Amino acid sequence: MRLLLVLFSFFLAELSYPDNGFWNEDTATQAPITLKNISSNKNKHIINISGSTTVSNVLNLLADKFEQNYKNIQVKISGGGSSSAVRAMLDNSATIGQMSRAMKQKERDAFIKHYGYEPVEFKIAVDALAVYVNKKNPVNKLTSTQLLDLFSDSHHINYWGDLKLEPLMTPNWEKQLIQVYTLPKIAGAYSLFNKRMLKKAGYKISAITEPTSSSVVQSVGVNSGGITFASSFYKTRRTQFVALEGKDGQFYEPVQPWISSFKYPISRYLYLYINQKPGTILAVKNKQLLEFLMADATQLLIKRAGFYSVSDKIRRQQLERINQ
Secondary structure: HHHHHHHHHHHHHHHOOOOOOOOOOOOOOOOOOOOOOOOOOOOOOOEEEEHHHHHHHHHHHHHHHHHOOOOOOOEEEOOOOOOOHHHHOOOOOEEEEEOOOOOOHHHHHHHHHOOOOEEEEEEEEEEEEEEEEEEEOOOOEEEEHHHHHOOOOOOOOOHHHHHHHOOOHHHHOOOEEEEEEEEOOOOOHHHHHHHHOOOOOOOOOOOEEOHHHHHHHHHHHHHOOOEEEHHHHOOOOEEEEOOOEEEOOOOEEEOOOOOOOOOOOEEEEEEEEOOOOOOOOHHHHHHHHHHHHHHHHHHHHHHHOEOOOOOHHHHHHHHHHHHO
């Protein structure tokens, strides 16, 4: 994973932006959203961002390019899981929280109780929680009921053969033990998957908790009977996606266009939450960062990195809010 980040950072460093904005008439198909540089000065303005490790991956890939454009701003990014974002905002160790799910009501309530107002929400990218199985696993799609049976103890499904997926199951696979891998409770994916796909039934008692999205996917890659969920960003050559049943009864893989259209059932936005008091002007450094993230070329880089861009409509609505 570190090697991927290093290589992509090198790619970003090699990419040059036009002087008059991110796009020129040879690359843009619509009116570009441009940035206005602020004059540099000797004192660095620090932006502290904390929370989701998935959103950290997005921002780490873009931070160098942002700092090249805004030389008097330094972005400090720390992970720890979506649930840690609000805590960091409450203890003032971060002014921006990053989350791979929408903020829960109890988290909003805690923020309001502390500051007297709500945080400002921005959607910066689209991602999906993919269900991963080992590359050797013959299962290529799962219904919502089968997914619930696999990940929870609702029907005590212990072997892949218990799913009755003939003719996919060979004798060897029928006796293959199911091993669920999950992320820590602090991860946004943990609560989102439990809420949206398991209807809050919870995970198998036998589930093994791994510390990161990368490690849960790697575990499935070495365990033939393994199954897990994580951002579609983490796919490896030893794992494969499973198509999931959508609301319309059709099956969708976590790929374009099903992620961006939200037909894939675990598509999700990636968020930043800003501590901004109502009636006040957004801090210049935060404004510059948000404008950068909403710009056409930045959204293109987000897609090249394996995530997906938010719609033009959402971006422009958020830009209007920034400039109020």
